[in-house]
Amino acid sequence: MPDPDPEEPAPTKTAPVVSIENLHVHYGPVHAVQGISIEIPRGEVYGFIGPNGAGKSTTIKVLATLIGNFTGTVQVNGVNVARHPQAVREQIGYMPDFFGVYEDLNVREYLHFFAAAYRIARKQRKTVVDDVLELTDLTHKIGDQVDALSRGMKQRLALARVLLHDPDLLLLDEPASGLDPRARIEVRELLKALTEMGKTILISSHILHELAHLCTRIGIIETGEMVAQGSLEEIYHQLRLMRVVHVQLIGADETVIEQIRGIEGVSNVEAQVDRIAIQLREDEKAVEDLHQALVGLGLRIHMFQPEAMDMETAFMKLTEGRTA
Amino acid sequence: MSRRWPQLGLPLLTKELIEQSARRRTYFVRLLYASLLFLLAYWQFSAILTSSGSNNLAMLGTGADMFNRVVELQFLGILLFLPALACGAITSEKERNSLTMLLVTRLGPFTILLEKLLGRLVPMFSFLLLSLPLLAFAYSLGGVSTLELVSGIVMLVLVCIHVAALAVMCSSWCSSTASAFVGTYTLGLLSYPFLVIGAHALLDRFSGGGINPALTFANTTTPIQLTTESPARIWIQVVVLGLPAVVYMGLGRVFLVSRAQVVRQNLVLRFFRQLDHFFFWLNDLTTGGVILIRDDVQLPDDSPITWRETQKKTLGTTRYLVRVLVSIETPLFLVLAIVAGMAFQTRLGVAAEALYIVWALAVLLVTVHATSLVSSERSHQTLDLLLASSMSSREIIQQKHQGVRRLMFVLAVPLLTIFLFESWFAMGTPGLEDGLLAVITVPVAALRSAIQQYDYFLCAVLSVVIYLPLCSWIALWIGIKSKSQVRAMLLTLLLLFGWAFLPALIAIGQTEQMVVQLLRYPPLTVFACLCSPSVIVLINENAAAANLAETSQLMWYTGVNFTAYGLAWWGLRQWCLARADRLLGRLAADTHHESHPVTSAGLPLENVS
Numbered sequence: 001m002p003d004p005d006p007e008e009p010a011p012t013k014t015a016p017v018v019s020i021e022n023l024h025v026h027y028g029p030v031h032a033v034q035g036i037s038i039e040i041p042r043g044e045v046y047g048f049i050g051p052n053g054a055g056k057s058t059t060i061k062v063l064a065t066l067i068g069n070f071t072g073t074v075q076v077n078g079v080n081v082a083r084h085p086q087a088v089r090e091q092i093g094y095m096p097d098f099f100g101v102y103e104d105l106n107v108r109e110y111l112h113f114f115a116a117a118y119r120i121a122r123k124q125r126k127t128v129v130d131d132v133l134e135l136t137d138l139t140h141k142i143g144d145q146v147d148a149l150s151r152g153m154k155q156r157l158a159l160a161r162v163l164l165h166d167p168d169l170l171l172l173d174e175p176a177s178g179l180d181p182r183a184r185i186e187v188r189e190l191l192k193a194l195t196e197m198g199k200t201i202l203i204s205s206h207i208l209h210e211l212a213h214l215c216t217r218i219g220i221i222e223t224g225e226m227v228a229q230g231s232l233e234e235i236y237h238q239l240r241l242m243r244v245v246h247v248q249l250i251g252a253d254e255t256v257i258e259q260i261r262g263i264e265g266v267s268n269v270e271a272q273v274d275r276i277a278i279q280l281r282e283d284e285k286a287v288e289d290l291h292q293a294l295v296g297l298g299l300r301i302h303m304f305q306p307e308a309m310d311m312e313t314a315f316m317k318l319t320e321g322r323t324a
Numbered sequence: 325m326s327r328r329w330p331q332l333g334l335p336l337l338t339k340e341l342i343e344q345s346a347r348r349r350t351y352f353v354r355l356l357y358a359s360l361l362f363l364l365a366y367w368q369f370s371a372i373l374t375s376s377g378s379n380n381l382a383m384l385g386t387g388a389d390m391f392n393r394v395v396e397l398q399f400l401g402i403l404l405f406l407p408a409l410a411c412g413a414i415t416s417e418k419e420r421n422s423l424t425m426l427l428v429t430r431l432g433p434f435t436i437l438l439e440k441l442l443g444r445l446v447p448m449f450s451f452l453l454l455s456l457p458l459l460a461f462a463y464s465l466g467g468v469s470t471l472e473l474v475s476g477i478v479m480l481v482l483v484c485i486h487v488a489a490l491a492v493m494c495s496s497w498c499s500s501t502a503s504a505f506v507g508t509y510t511l512g513l514l515s516y517p518f519l520v521i522g523a524h525a526l527l528d529r530f531s532g533g534g535i536n537p538a539l540t541f542a543n544t545t546t547p548i549q550l551t552t553e554s555p556a557r558i559w560i561q562v563v564v565l566g567l568p569a570v571v572y573m574g575l576g577r578v579f580l581v582s583r584a585q586v587v588r589q590n591l592v593l594r595f596f597r598q599l600d601h602f603f604f605w606l607n608d609l610t611t612g613g614v615i616l617i618r619d620d621v622q623l624p625d626d627s628p629i630t631w632r633e634t635q636k637k638t639l640g641t642t643r644y645l646v647r648v649l650v651s652i653e654t655p656l657f658l659v660l661a662i663v664a665g666m667a668f669q670t671r672l673g674v675a676a677e678a679l680y681i682v683w684a685l686a687v688l689l690v691t692v693h694a695t696s697l698v699s700s701e702r703s704h705q706t707l708d709l710l711l712a713s714s715m716s717s718r719e720i721i722q723q724k725h726q727g728v729r730r731l732m733f734v735l736a737v738p739l740l741t742i743f744l745f746e747s748w749f750a751m752g753t754p755g756l757e758d759g760l761l762a763v764i765t766v767p768v769a770a771l772r773s774a775i776q777q778y779d780y781f782l783c784a785v786l787s788v789v790i791y792l793p794l795c796s797w798i799a800l801w802i803g804i805k806s807k808s809q810v811r812a813m814l815l816t817l818l819l820l821f822g823w824a825f826l827p828a829l830i831a832i833g834q835t836e837q838m839v840v841q842l843l844r845y846p847p848l849t850v851f852a853c854l855c856s857p858s859v860i861v862l863i864n865e866n867a868a869a870a871n872l873a874e875t876s877q878l879m880w881y882t883g884v885n886f887t888a889y890g891l892a893w894w895g896l897r898q899w900c901l902a903r904a905d906r907l908l909g910r911l912a913a914d915t916h917h918e919s920h921p922v923t924s925a926g927l928p929l930e931n932v933s
Contacts, residue, residue: 064712065911085911089714100706104636109623116628117713125623165714 015078016041017169017200018063023072025058025224032058033070034224040202040217042168045195047215048204051319055224056204057097060171063202064094076169093162097174097204099154103147107138110146111160118165132160136190152183159190170194172203176210188214208315222319235314237283245278245290248303252276256299263293275303336426336436340443350447356822357405358454361397365458368393388467394458395476401451402483407512408814410444410491411504414580418499423584433580437573441485441492448484475558482565487512489572496579499586502810515568523564527557596638599647629710629720633727639693640727645734648689652738656682660745664753671753675746676865682742683861684825686735687795691816693731694799697724698908699809707908717904725800732792743784746865747773750780783864783882790886791857794893795820801900804907827856839866843877853885860885 018040025033033055040046048056061067062074065085074081076088102110111129120128133139136156141149149157155175162170175191176184191214195201205211211218212232219229228235249256252271260269260278265285270277280290287306294301344350372389414437417423426436462468491508498504607613624631634640639648656678663671698721701707710720748754748770755765774781799816806812839862842849852859860881905912 061708064708066708066711066909068906068909068911082911086714086716089712092712094708094712096705096708098705100704100709102632102636102704102706105632109636112623113628113632114709114713116624116626116631117710117715119626119714122625161709 015075017044017077018046018202019073019075019078020059020063021073023059023062023070023074025055025062025067025070027058032224033062035072036221036224036226038219038226038229040200042200043195043198044217045191045201045203045215047211047218048202048221049206049208049211049218049315050204050221054221056221057173058224059221060094060173060202060204063088063169064092064171065089066094090165091167092169092171093165093167094171095158095162095173095175097177099151099158101147101154103145106143106145107133107149107157108142110157111164114161115164120165128164132163135163135193136160137186150183152179152186155179155183155187156190159187159194163194168200170199170201170203172201174204174206176205184210220315220318227318228314243280243282243287244307245280245287246275246303246305246307247278247294247301248275249294250300250302252299256297259297259299260294263290263297265290334439334442336431336439337442337446340440341446344443344447353405353409354447354451354454356818357401357451360822360826361401361454362458364397365394365455368397369458369461383465385465385467387462387465388472390462390465391459391468391472391476394455394462395480398452398455398480399483402448402480402487403512405451406444406448406484406487407491407508408505409447410441410488411495411508412501413440413444413492414495414576415498415501415504418584418586419501423580427581427584434573434577437492437496437576437580440495441488441573444488444492445484448488449481452480452484478558479561479565482562482569486565486569486572489569489576490515493572493576493579496576497583499583500810502813505810505814519564519568523561526560526564596644596647599644599651603647603650627719627723627726629715629723630726633697633724634730637727639689639731645730648731649734649737652682652685652735653741656738656741660742664745664749664756668749668752671749672746675742675749679739679742679746679861679865682735682738686732686739686792687820687824688817689735690728690732690792690796691799691820692813694725694728694796695803695806695812695816696809697728697800698804699806699812702807703809711908711910717908717910718901720908721800721804721901721904725796728796728800732796735792736788739788740785743781744770744774746784747777747781750777779878779882780864783860783878783886786882786886787857787861787864790890790893794857794889794896797893797896797900801896801907804900823856824858827852827858827862836866839863846877849881850884853881854888857885857889 016039018038020036020038023033023036024031036055036059038046038059048059050056058067062070063076063081065081065088070082077091079087079091081088102113105113108129111132112125115125115128116122130139133142136159138153138156138160141153141157146154146157159175162172172191176187179187188210191201191203195214203211203215215232217229217231218235220227220235257269257271257276260266260276263285265281266278267281268279270279278290280287285293291301291304294304369390372386372393373383414423417426427433431439459473463473490512491504494507494511495501495504498507607615622631622635638644659678660675663674666674698707701710711717715723748766751769751773753769754773755762755769758765798819799812802816802819803809803812806815842852842859843863849859849863853863863881864878900907
């Protein structure tokens with residue numbers, strides 16, 4: 001049973017928008033979420049990463065008040081989800097990993113339908129609907145049937161829907177899944193705009209480099225357990241990931257490679273067809289210092305290319321491909 | 325290059341049988357089938373043994389009659405159960421997107437079709453085996469020849485193959501199990517008279533006499549005839565039943581490939597659009613295009629789900645409800661008006677038959693609509709969106725039900741029409757002889773008749789007022805609990821068929837005698853009323869017509885019956901609303917948290933059957 005919480009369901013602006021402590025969820029015999037704890041301060045974009053079946057959607061569904069059999073404490077704006085789900089619903093905008101289509105409604109009717117479901121006053125509905133349509137750049141599609149929209153437009157419409165009641169917290173489950181590159185970029189830009197508006201966002205995705213661009217913090221989850229969380233830099237530091245620097249040197253031979261191996265902070269040097277890959281312990285030597293050291297050895301540098309820190313590497317290192 | 329020899333593995337059949345054996349539903353259906361078969365056989369055998377008197381020797385030779393009854397029951401069972409069992413053979417693969425994977429394997433299309441057919445026939449044959457003890461009992465009483473026994477077994481196996489082939493063909497053609505289900509029963513009903521006429525025409529030609537097909541159909545209503553004369557007669561029926569089965573399989577083979585990727589369509593919507601075209605054409609022809617009620621769709625008010633159910637759904641909008649009403653009311657009114665001038669028993673008989681048909685139609689429409697209320701949200705993946713909104717679960721269910729309420733009001737009209745006509749018929753059709761004035765005098769007389777026979781009319785009206793909502797809440801509840809709409813629909817129809825329609829079916833042809841027997845024992849009557857909602861309808865239709873019961877007696881039964889069923893309706897409604905959060909798989913609103921397991925789809929674990 002979740003911990004008892006006697007307080008009234010009044011949202012507090014000082015509390016973290018999301019506070020999850022020791023969350024456990026069971027689906028029959030399957031222990032889907034095993035003691036996850038997350039805290040998301042106001043205005044933060046939290047990326048949830050994990051393989052299929054890791055427990056991302058389940059955790060999001062708990063926050064969306066759609067799952068009852070959990071233990072632990074889950075709060076949104078200081079309001080306990082288990083005790084006051086109705087109050088929590090007012091503060092969240094939930095976008096599932098599928099697009100629910102009402103084939104008989106057009107875009108205007110679809111948004112007015114959900115505006116009424118969120119109890120927005122009848123007089124305000126038109127203004128609110130027009131605003132969210134403008135924000136998502138769908139004003140010109142207002143009369144179109146929902147099921148005739150492209151997948152990218154449907155995702156934008158879904159975002160418009162979750163913004164109708166101006167929630168503090170957006171729960172976005174795989175919003176870029178199945179989109180073509182253009183639609184994906186459009187959704188990413190829209191999410192950036194929402195971040196600038198001060199919305200707190202919890203987003204799950206498989207497209208790791210997109211989360212890297214968007215999120216202020218990341219949580220990596222596998223078989224229901226949180227394996228790492230923090231800012232990207234913190235995760236890389238935790239993993240002690242080595243930076244790879246690709247260089248092309250004029251007249252590089254075995255002697256040069258041996259010289260490079262001797263530089264402090266270099267852990268490995270590999271001669272490739274047209275370049276040399278240098279693995280660098282960044283906590284011991286910065287990339288700029290490596291460049292300085294190569295010049296100091298009297299080497300003529302044709303190309304110097306540090307490899308970007310790779311979320312995929314971090315993900316693969318942290319997870320083992322297990323499922324609950 | 326070495327030659328690849330065909331290997332006899334039947335992988336698809338093996339998979340089908342393993343899947344079926346792993347389902348609880350298989351054993352439930354088998355138990356249900358066995359229970360119904362043995363119950364009905366017991367009832368039929370008892371009647372035969374009672375009629376043969378108390379002398380044990382007189383029972384000898386009655387086996388032939390019993391054998392025929394068992395074969396008839398199994399024949400009925402095949403017609404009722406097998407289409408439902410077999411119609412999902414191919415559509416289930418289409419719905420799971422696995423048919424194309426099967427088609428690219430080394431299994432040829434015909435092999436797939438054949439293995440699917442066998443996969444559905446095996447459980448049906450196991451149902452046929454259930455009657456072995458009954459057949460043994462009948463055989464032991466004597467009168468059954470070996471040829472008759474062989475003929476019976478061959479005929480039942482043939483009917484199974486014929487029906488299963490038809491269902492598999494429909495399954496190959498259709499995109500969803502629901503449409504294959506409807507298609508199989510419809511095609512089966514349409515082809516049935518031709519089979520009967522064909523079978524009897526061939527049999528008659530074989531025996532050398534002339535035949536009037538219409539008379540044949542009227543005299544005997546099955547295409548199978550057990551023979552005691554010649555094995556050649558069996559072969560004729562093999563041709564009559566087997567040849568269409570071969571054709572069905574051939575067509576199924578063609579459809580399997582050509583319609584493997586068929587896109588799902590909303591058949592109800594298509595049907596109503598066709599109906600739209602017809603009504604617009606009719607309106608243009610008769611009024612020059614005058615439209616009295618325009619579809620003026622407003623944006624949702626404060627009850628968005630009610631708005632969608634009544635403004636956007638096919639069976640909820642005023643326009644389509646008027647169409648449904650006109651489609652039922654017009655032919656009904658014409659038939660009742662035509663029989664008004666006929667003999668007393670004839671007109672009452674026709675009205676009663678019309679009542680049963682309209683009841684069946686009303687229950688079917690309400691069931692289909694009510695089961696789809698929540699299950700369609702689930703299949704369209706929109707339920708979670710509603711559940712994450714600010715609306716309470718109670719509101720969601722109440723607003724969802726509004727669409728069915730409108731449909732029930734519309735369906736109540738033809739039922740009330742029949743009740744008015746029946747009251748008027750029972751009073752001797754007063755006002756009919758008034759010529760043109762009858763347009764005014766007949767409705768007044770009908771109303772006066774209804775008031776005079778207030779006991780009958782009250783019981784009839786209460787049956788509509790209580791049974792239709794009860795049916796809608798049962799369907800809604802099963803719709804919430806079930807994973808798919810098709811399953812919910814089949815479960816509800818099966819439940820209502822067994823609970824409400826089976827007693828009416830058993831009573832066909834001898835309703836009046838049964839009602840007389842029942843009314844002799846008031847406690848038994850009350851018990852029967854509480855067991856099945858159709859009992860009071862049968863009593864009301866027959867007792868009032870034949871003056872079998874006193875007014876006070878009928879009022880007493882009416883009071884007890886409708887109090888009980890009214891309480892059941894109210895209780896079920898309150899229970900659904902009180903447990904709305906849990907039923908819909910959502911955290912209970914502002915109450916102490918209670919754990920209850922759910923599936924990964926968000927469906928409460930208790931709902932998964």
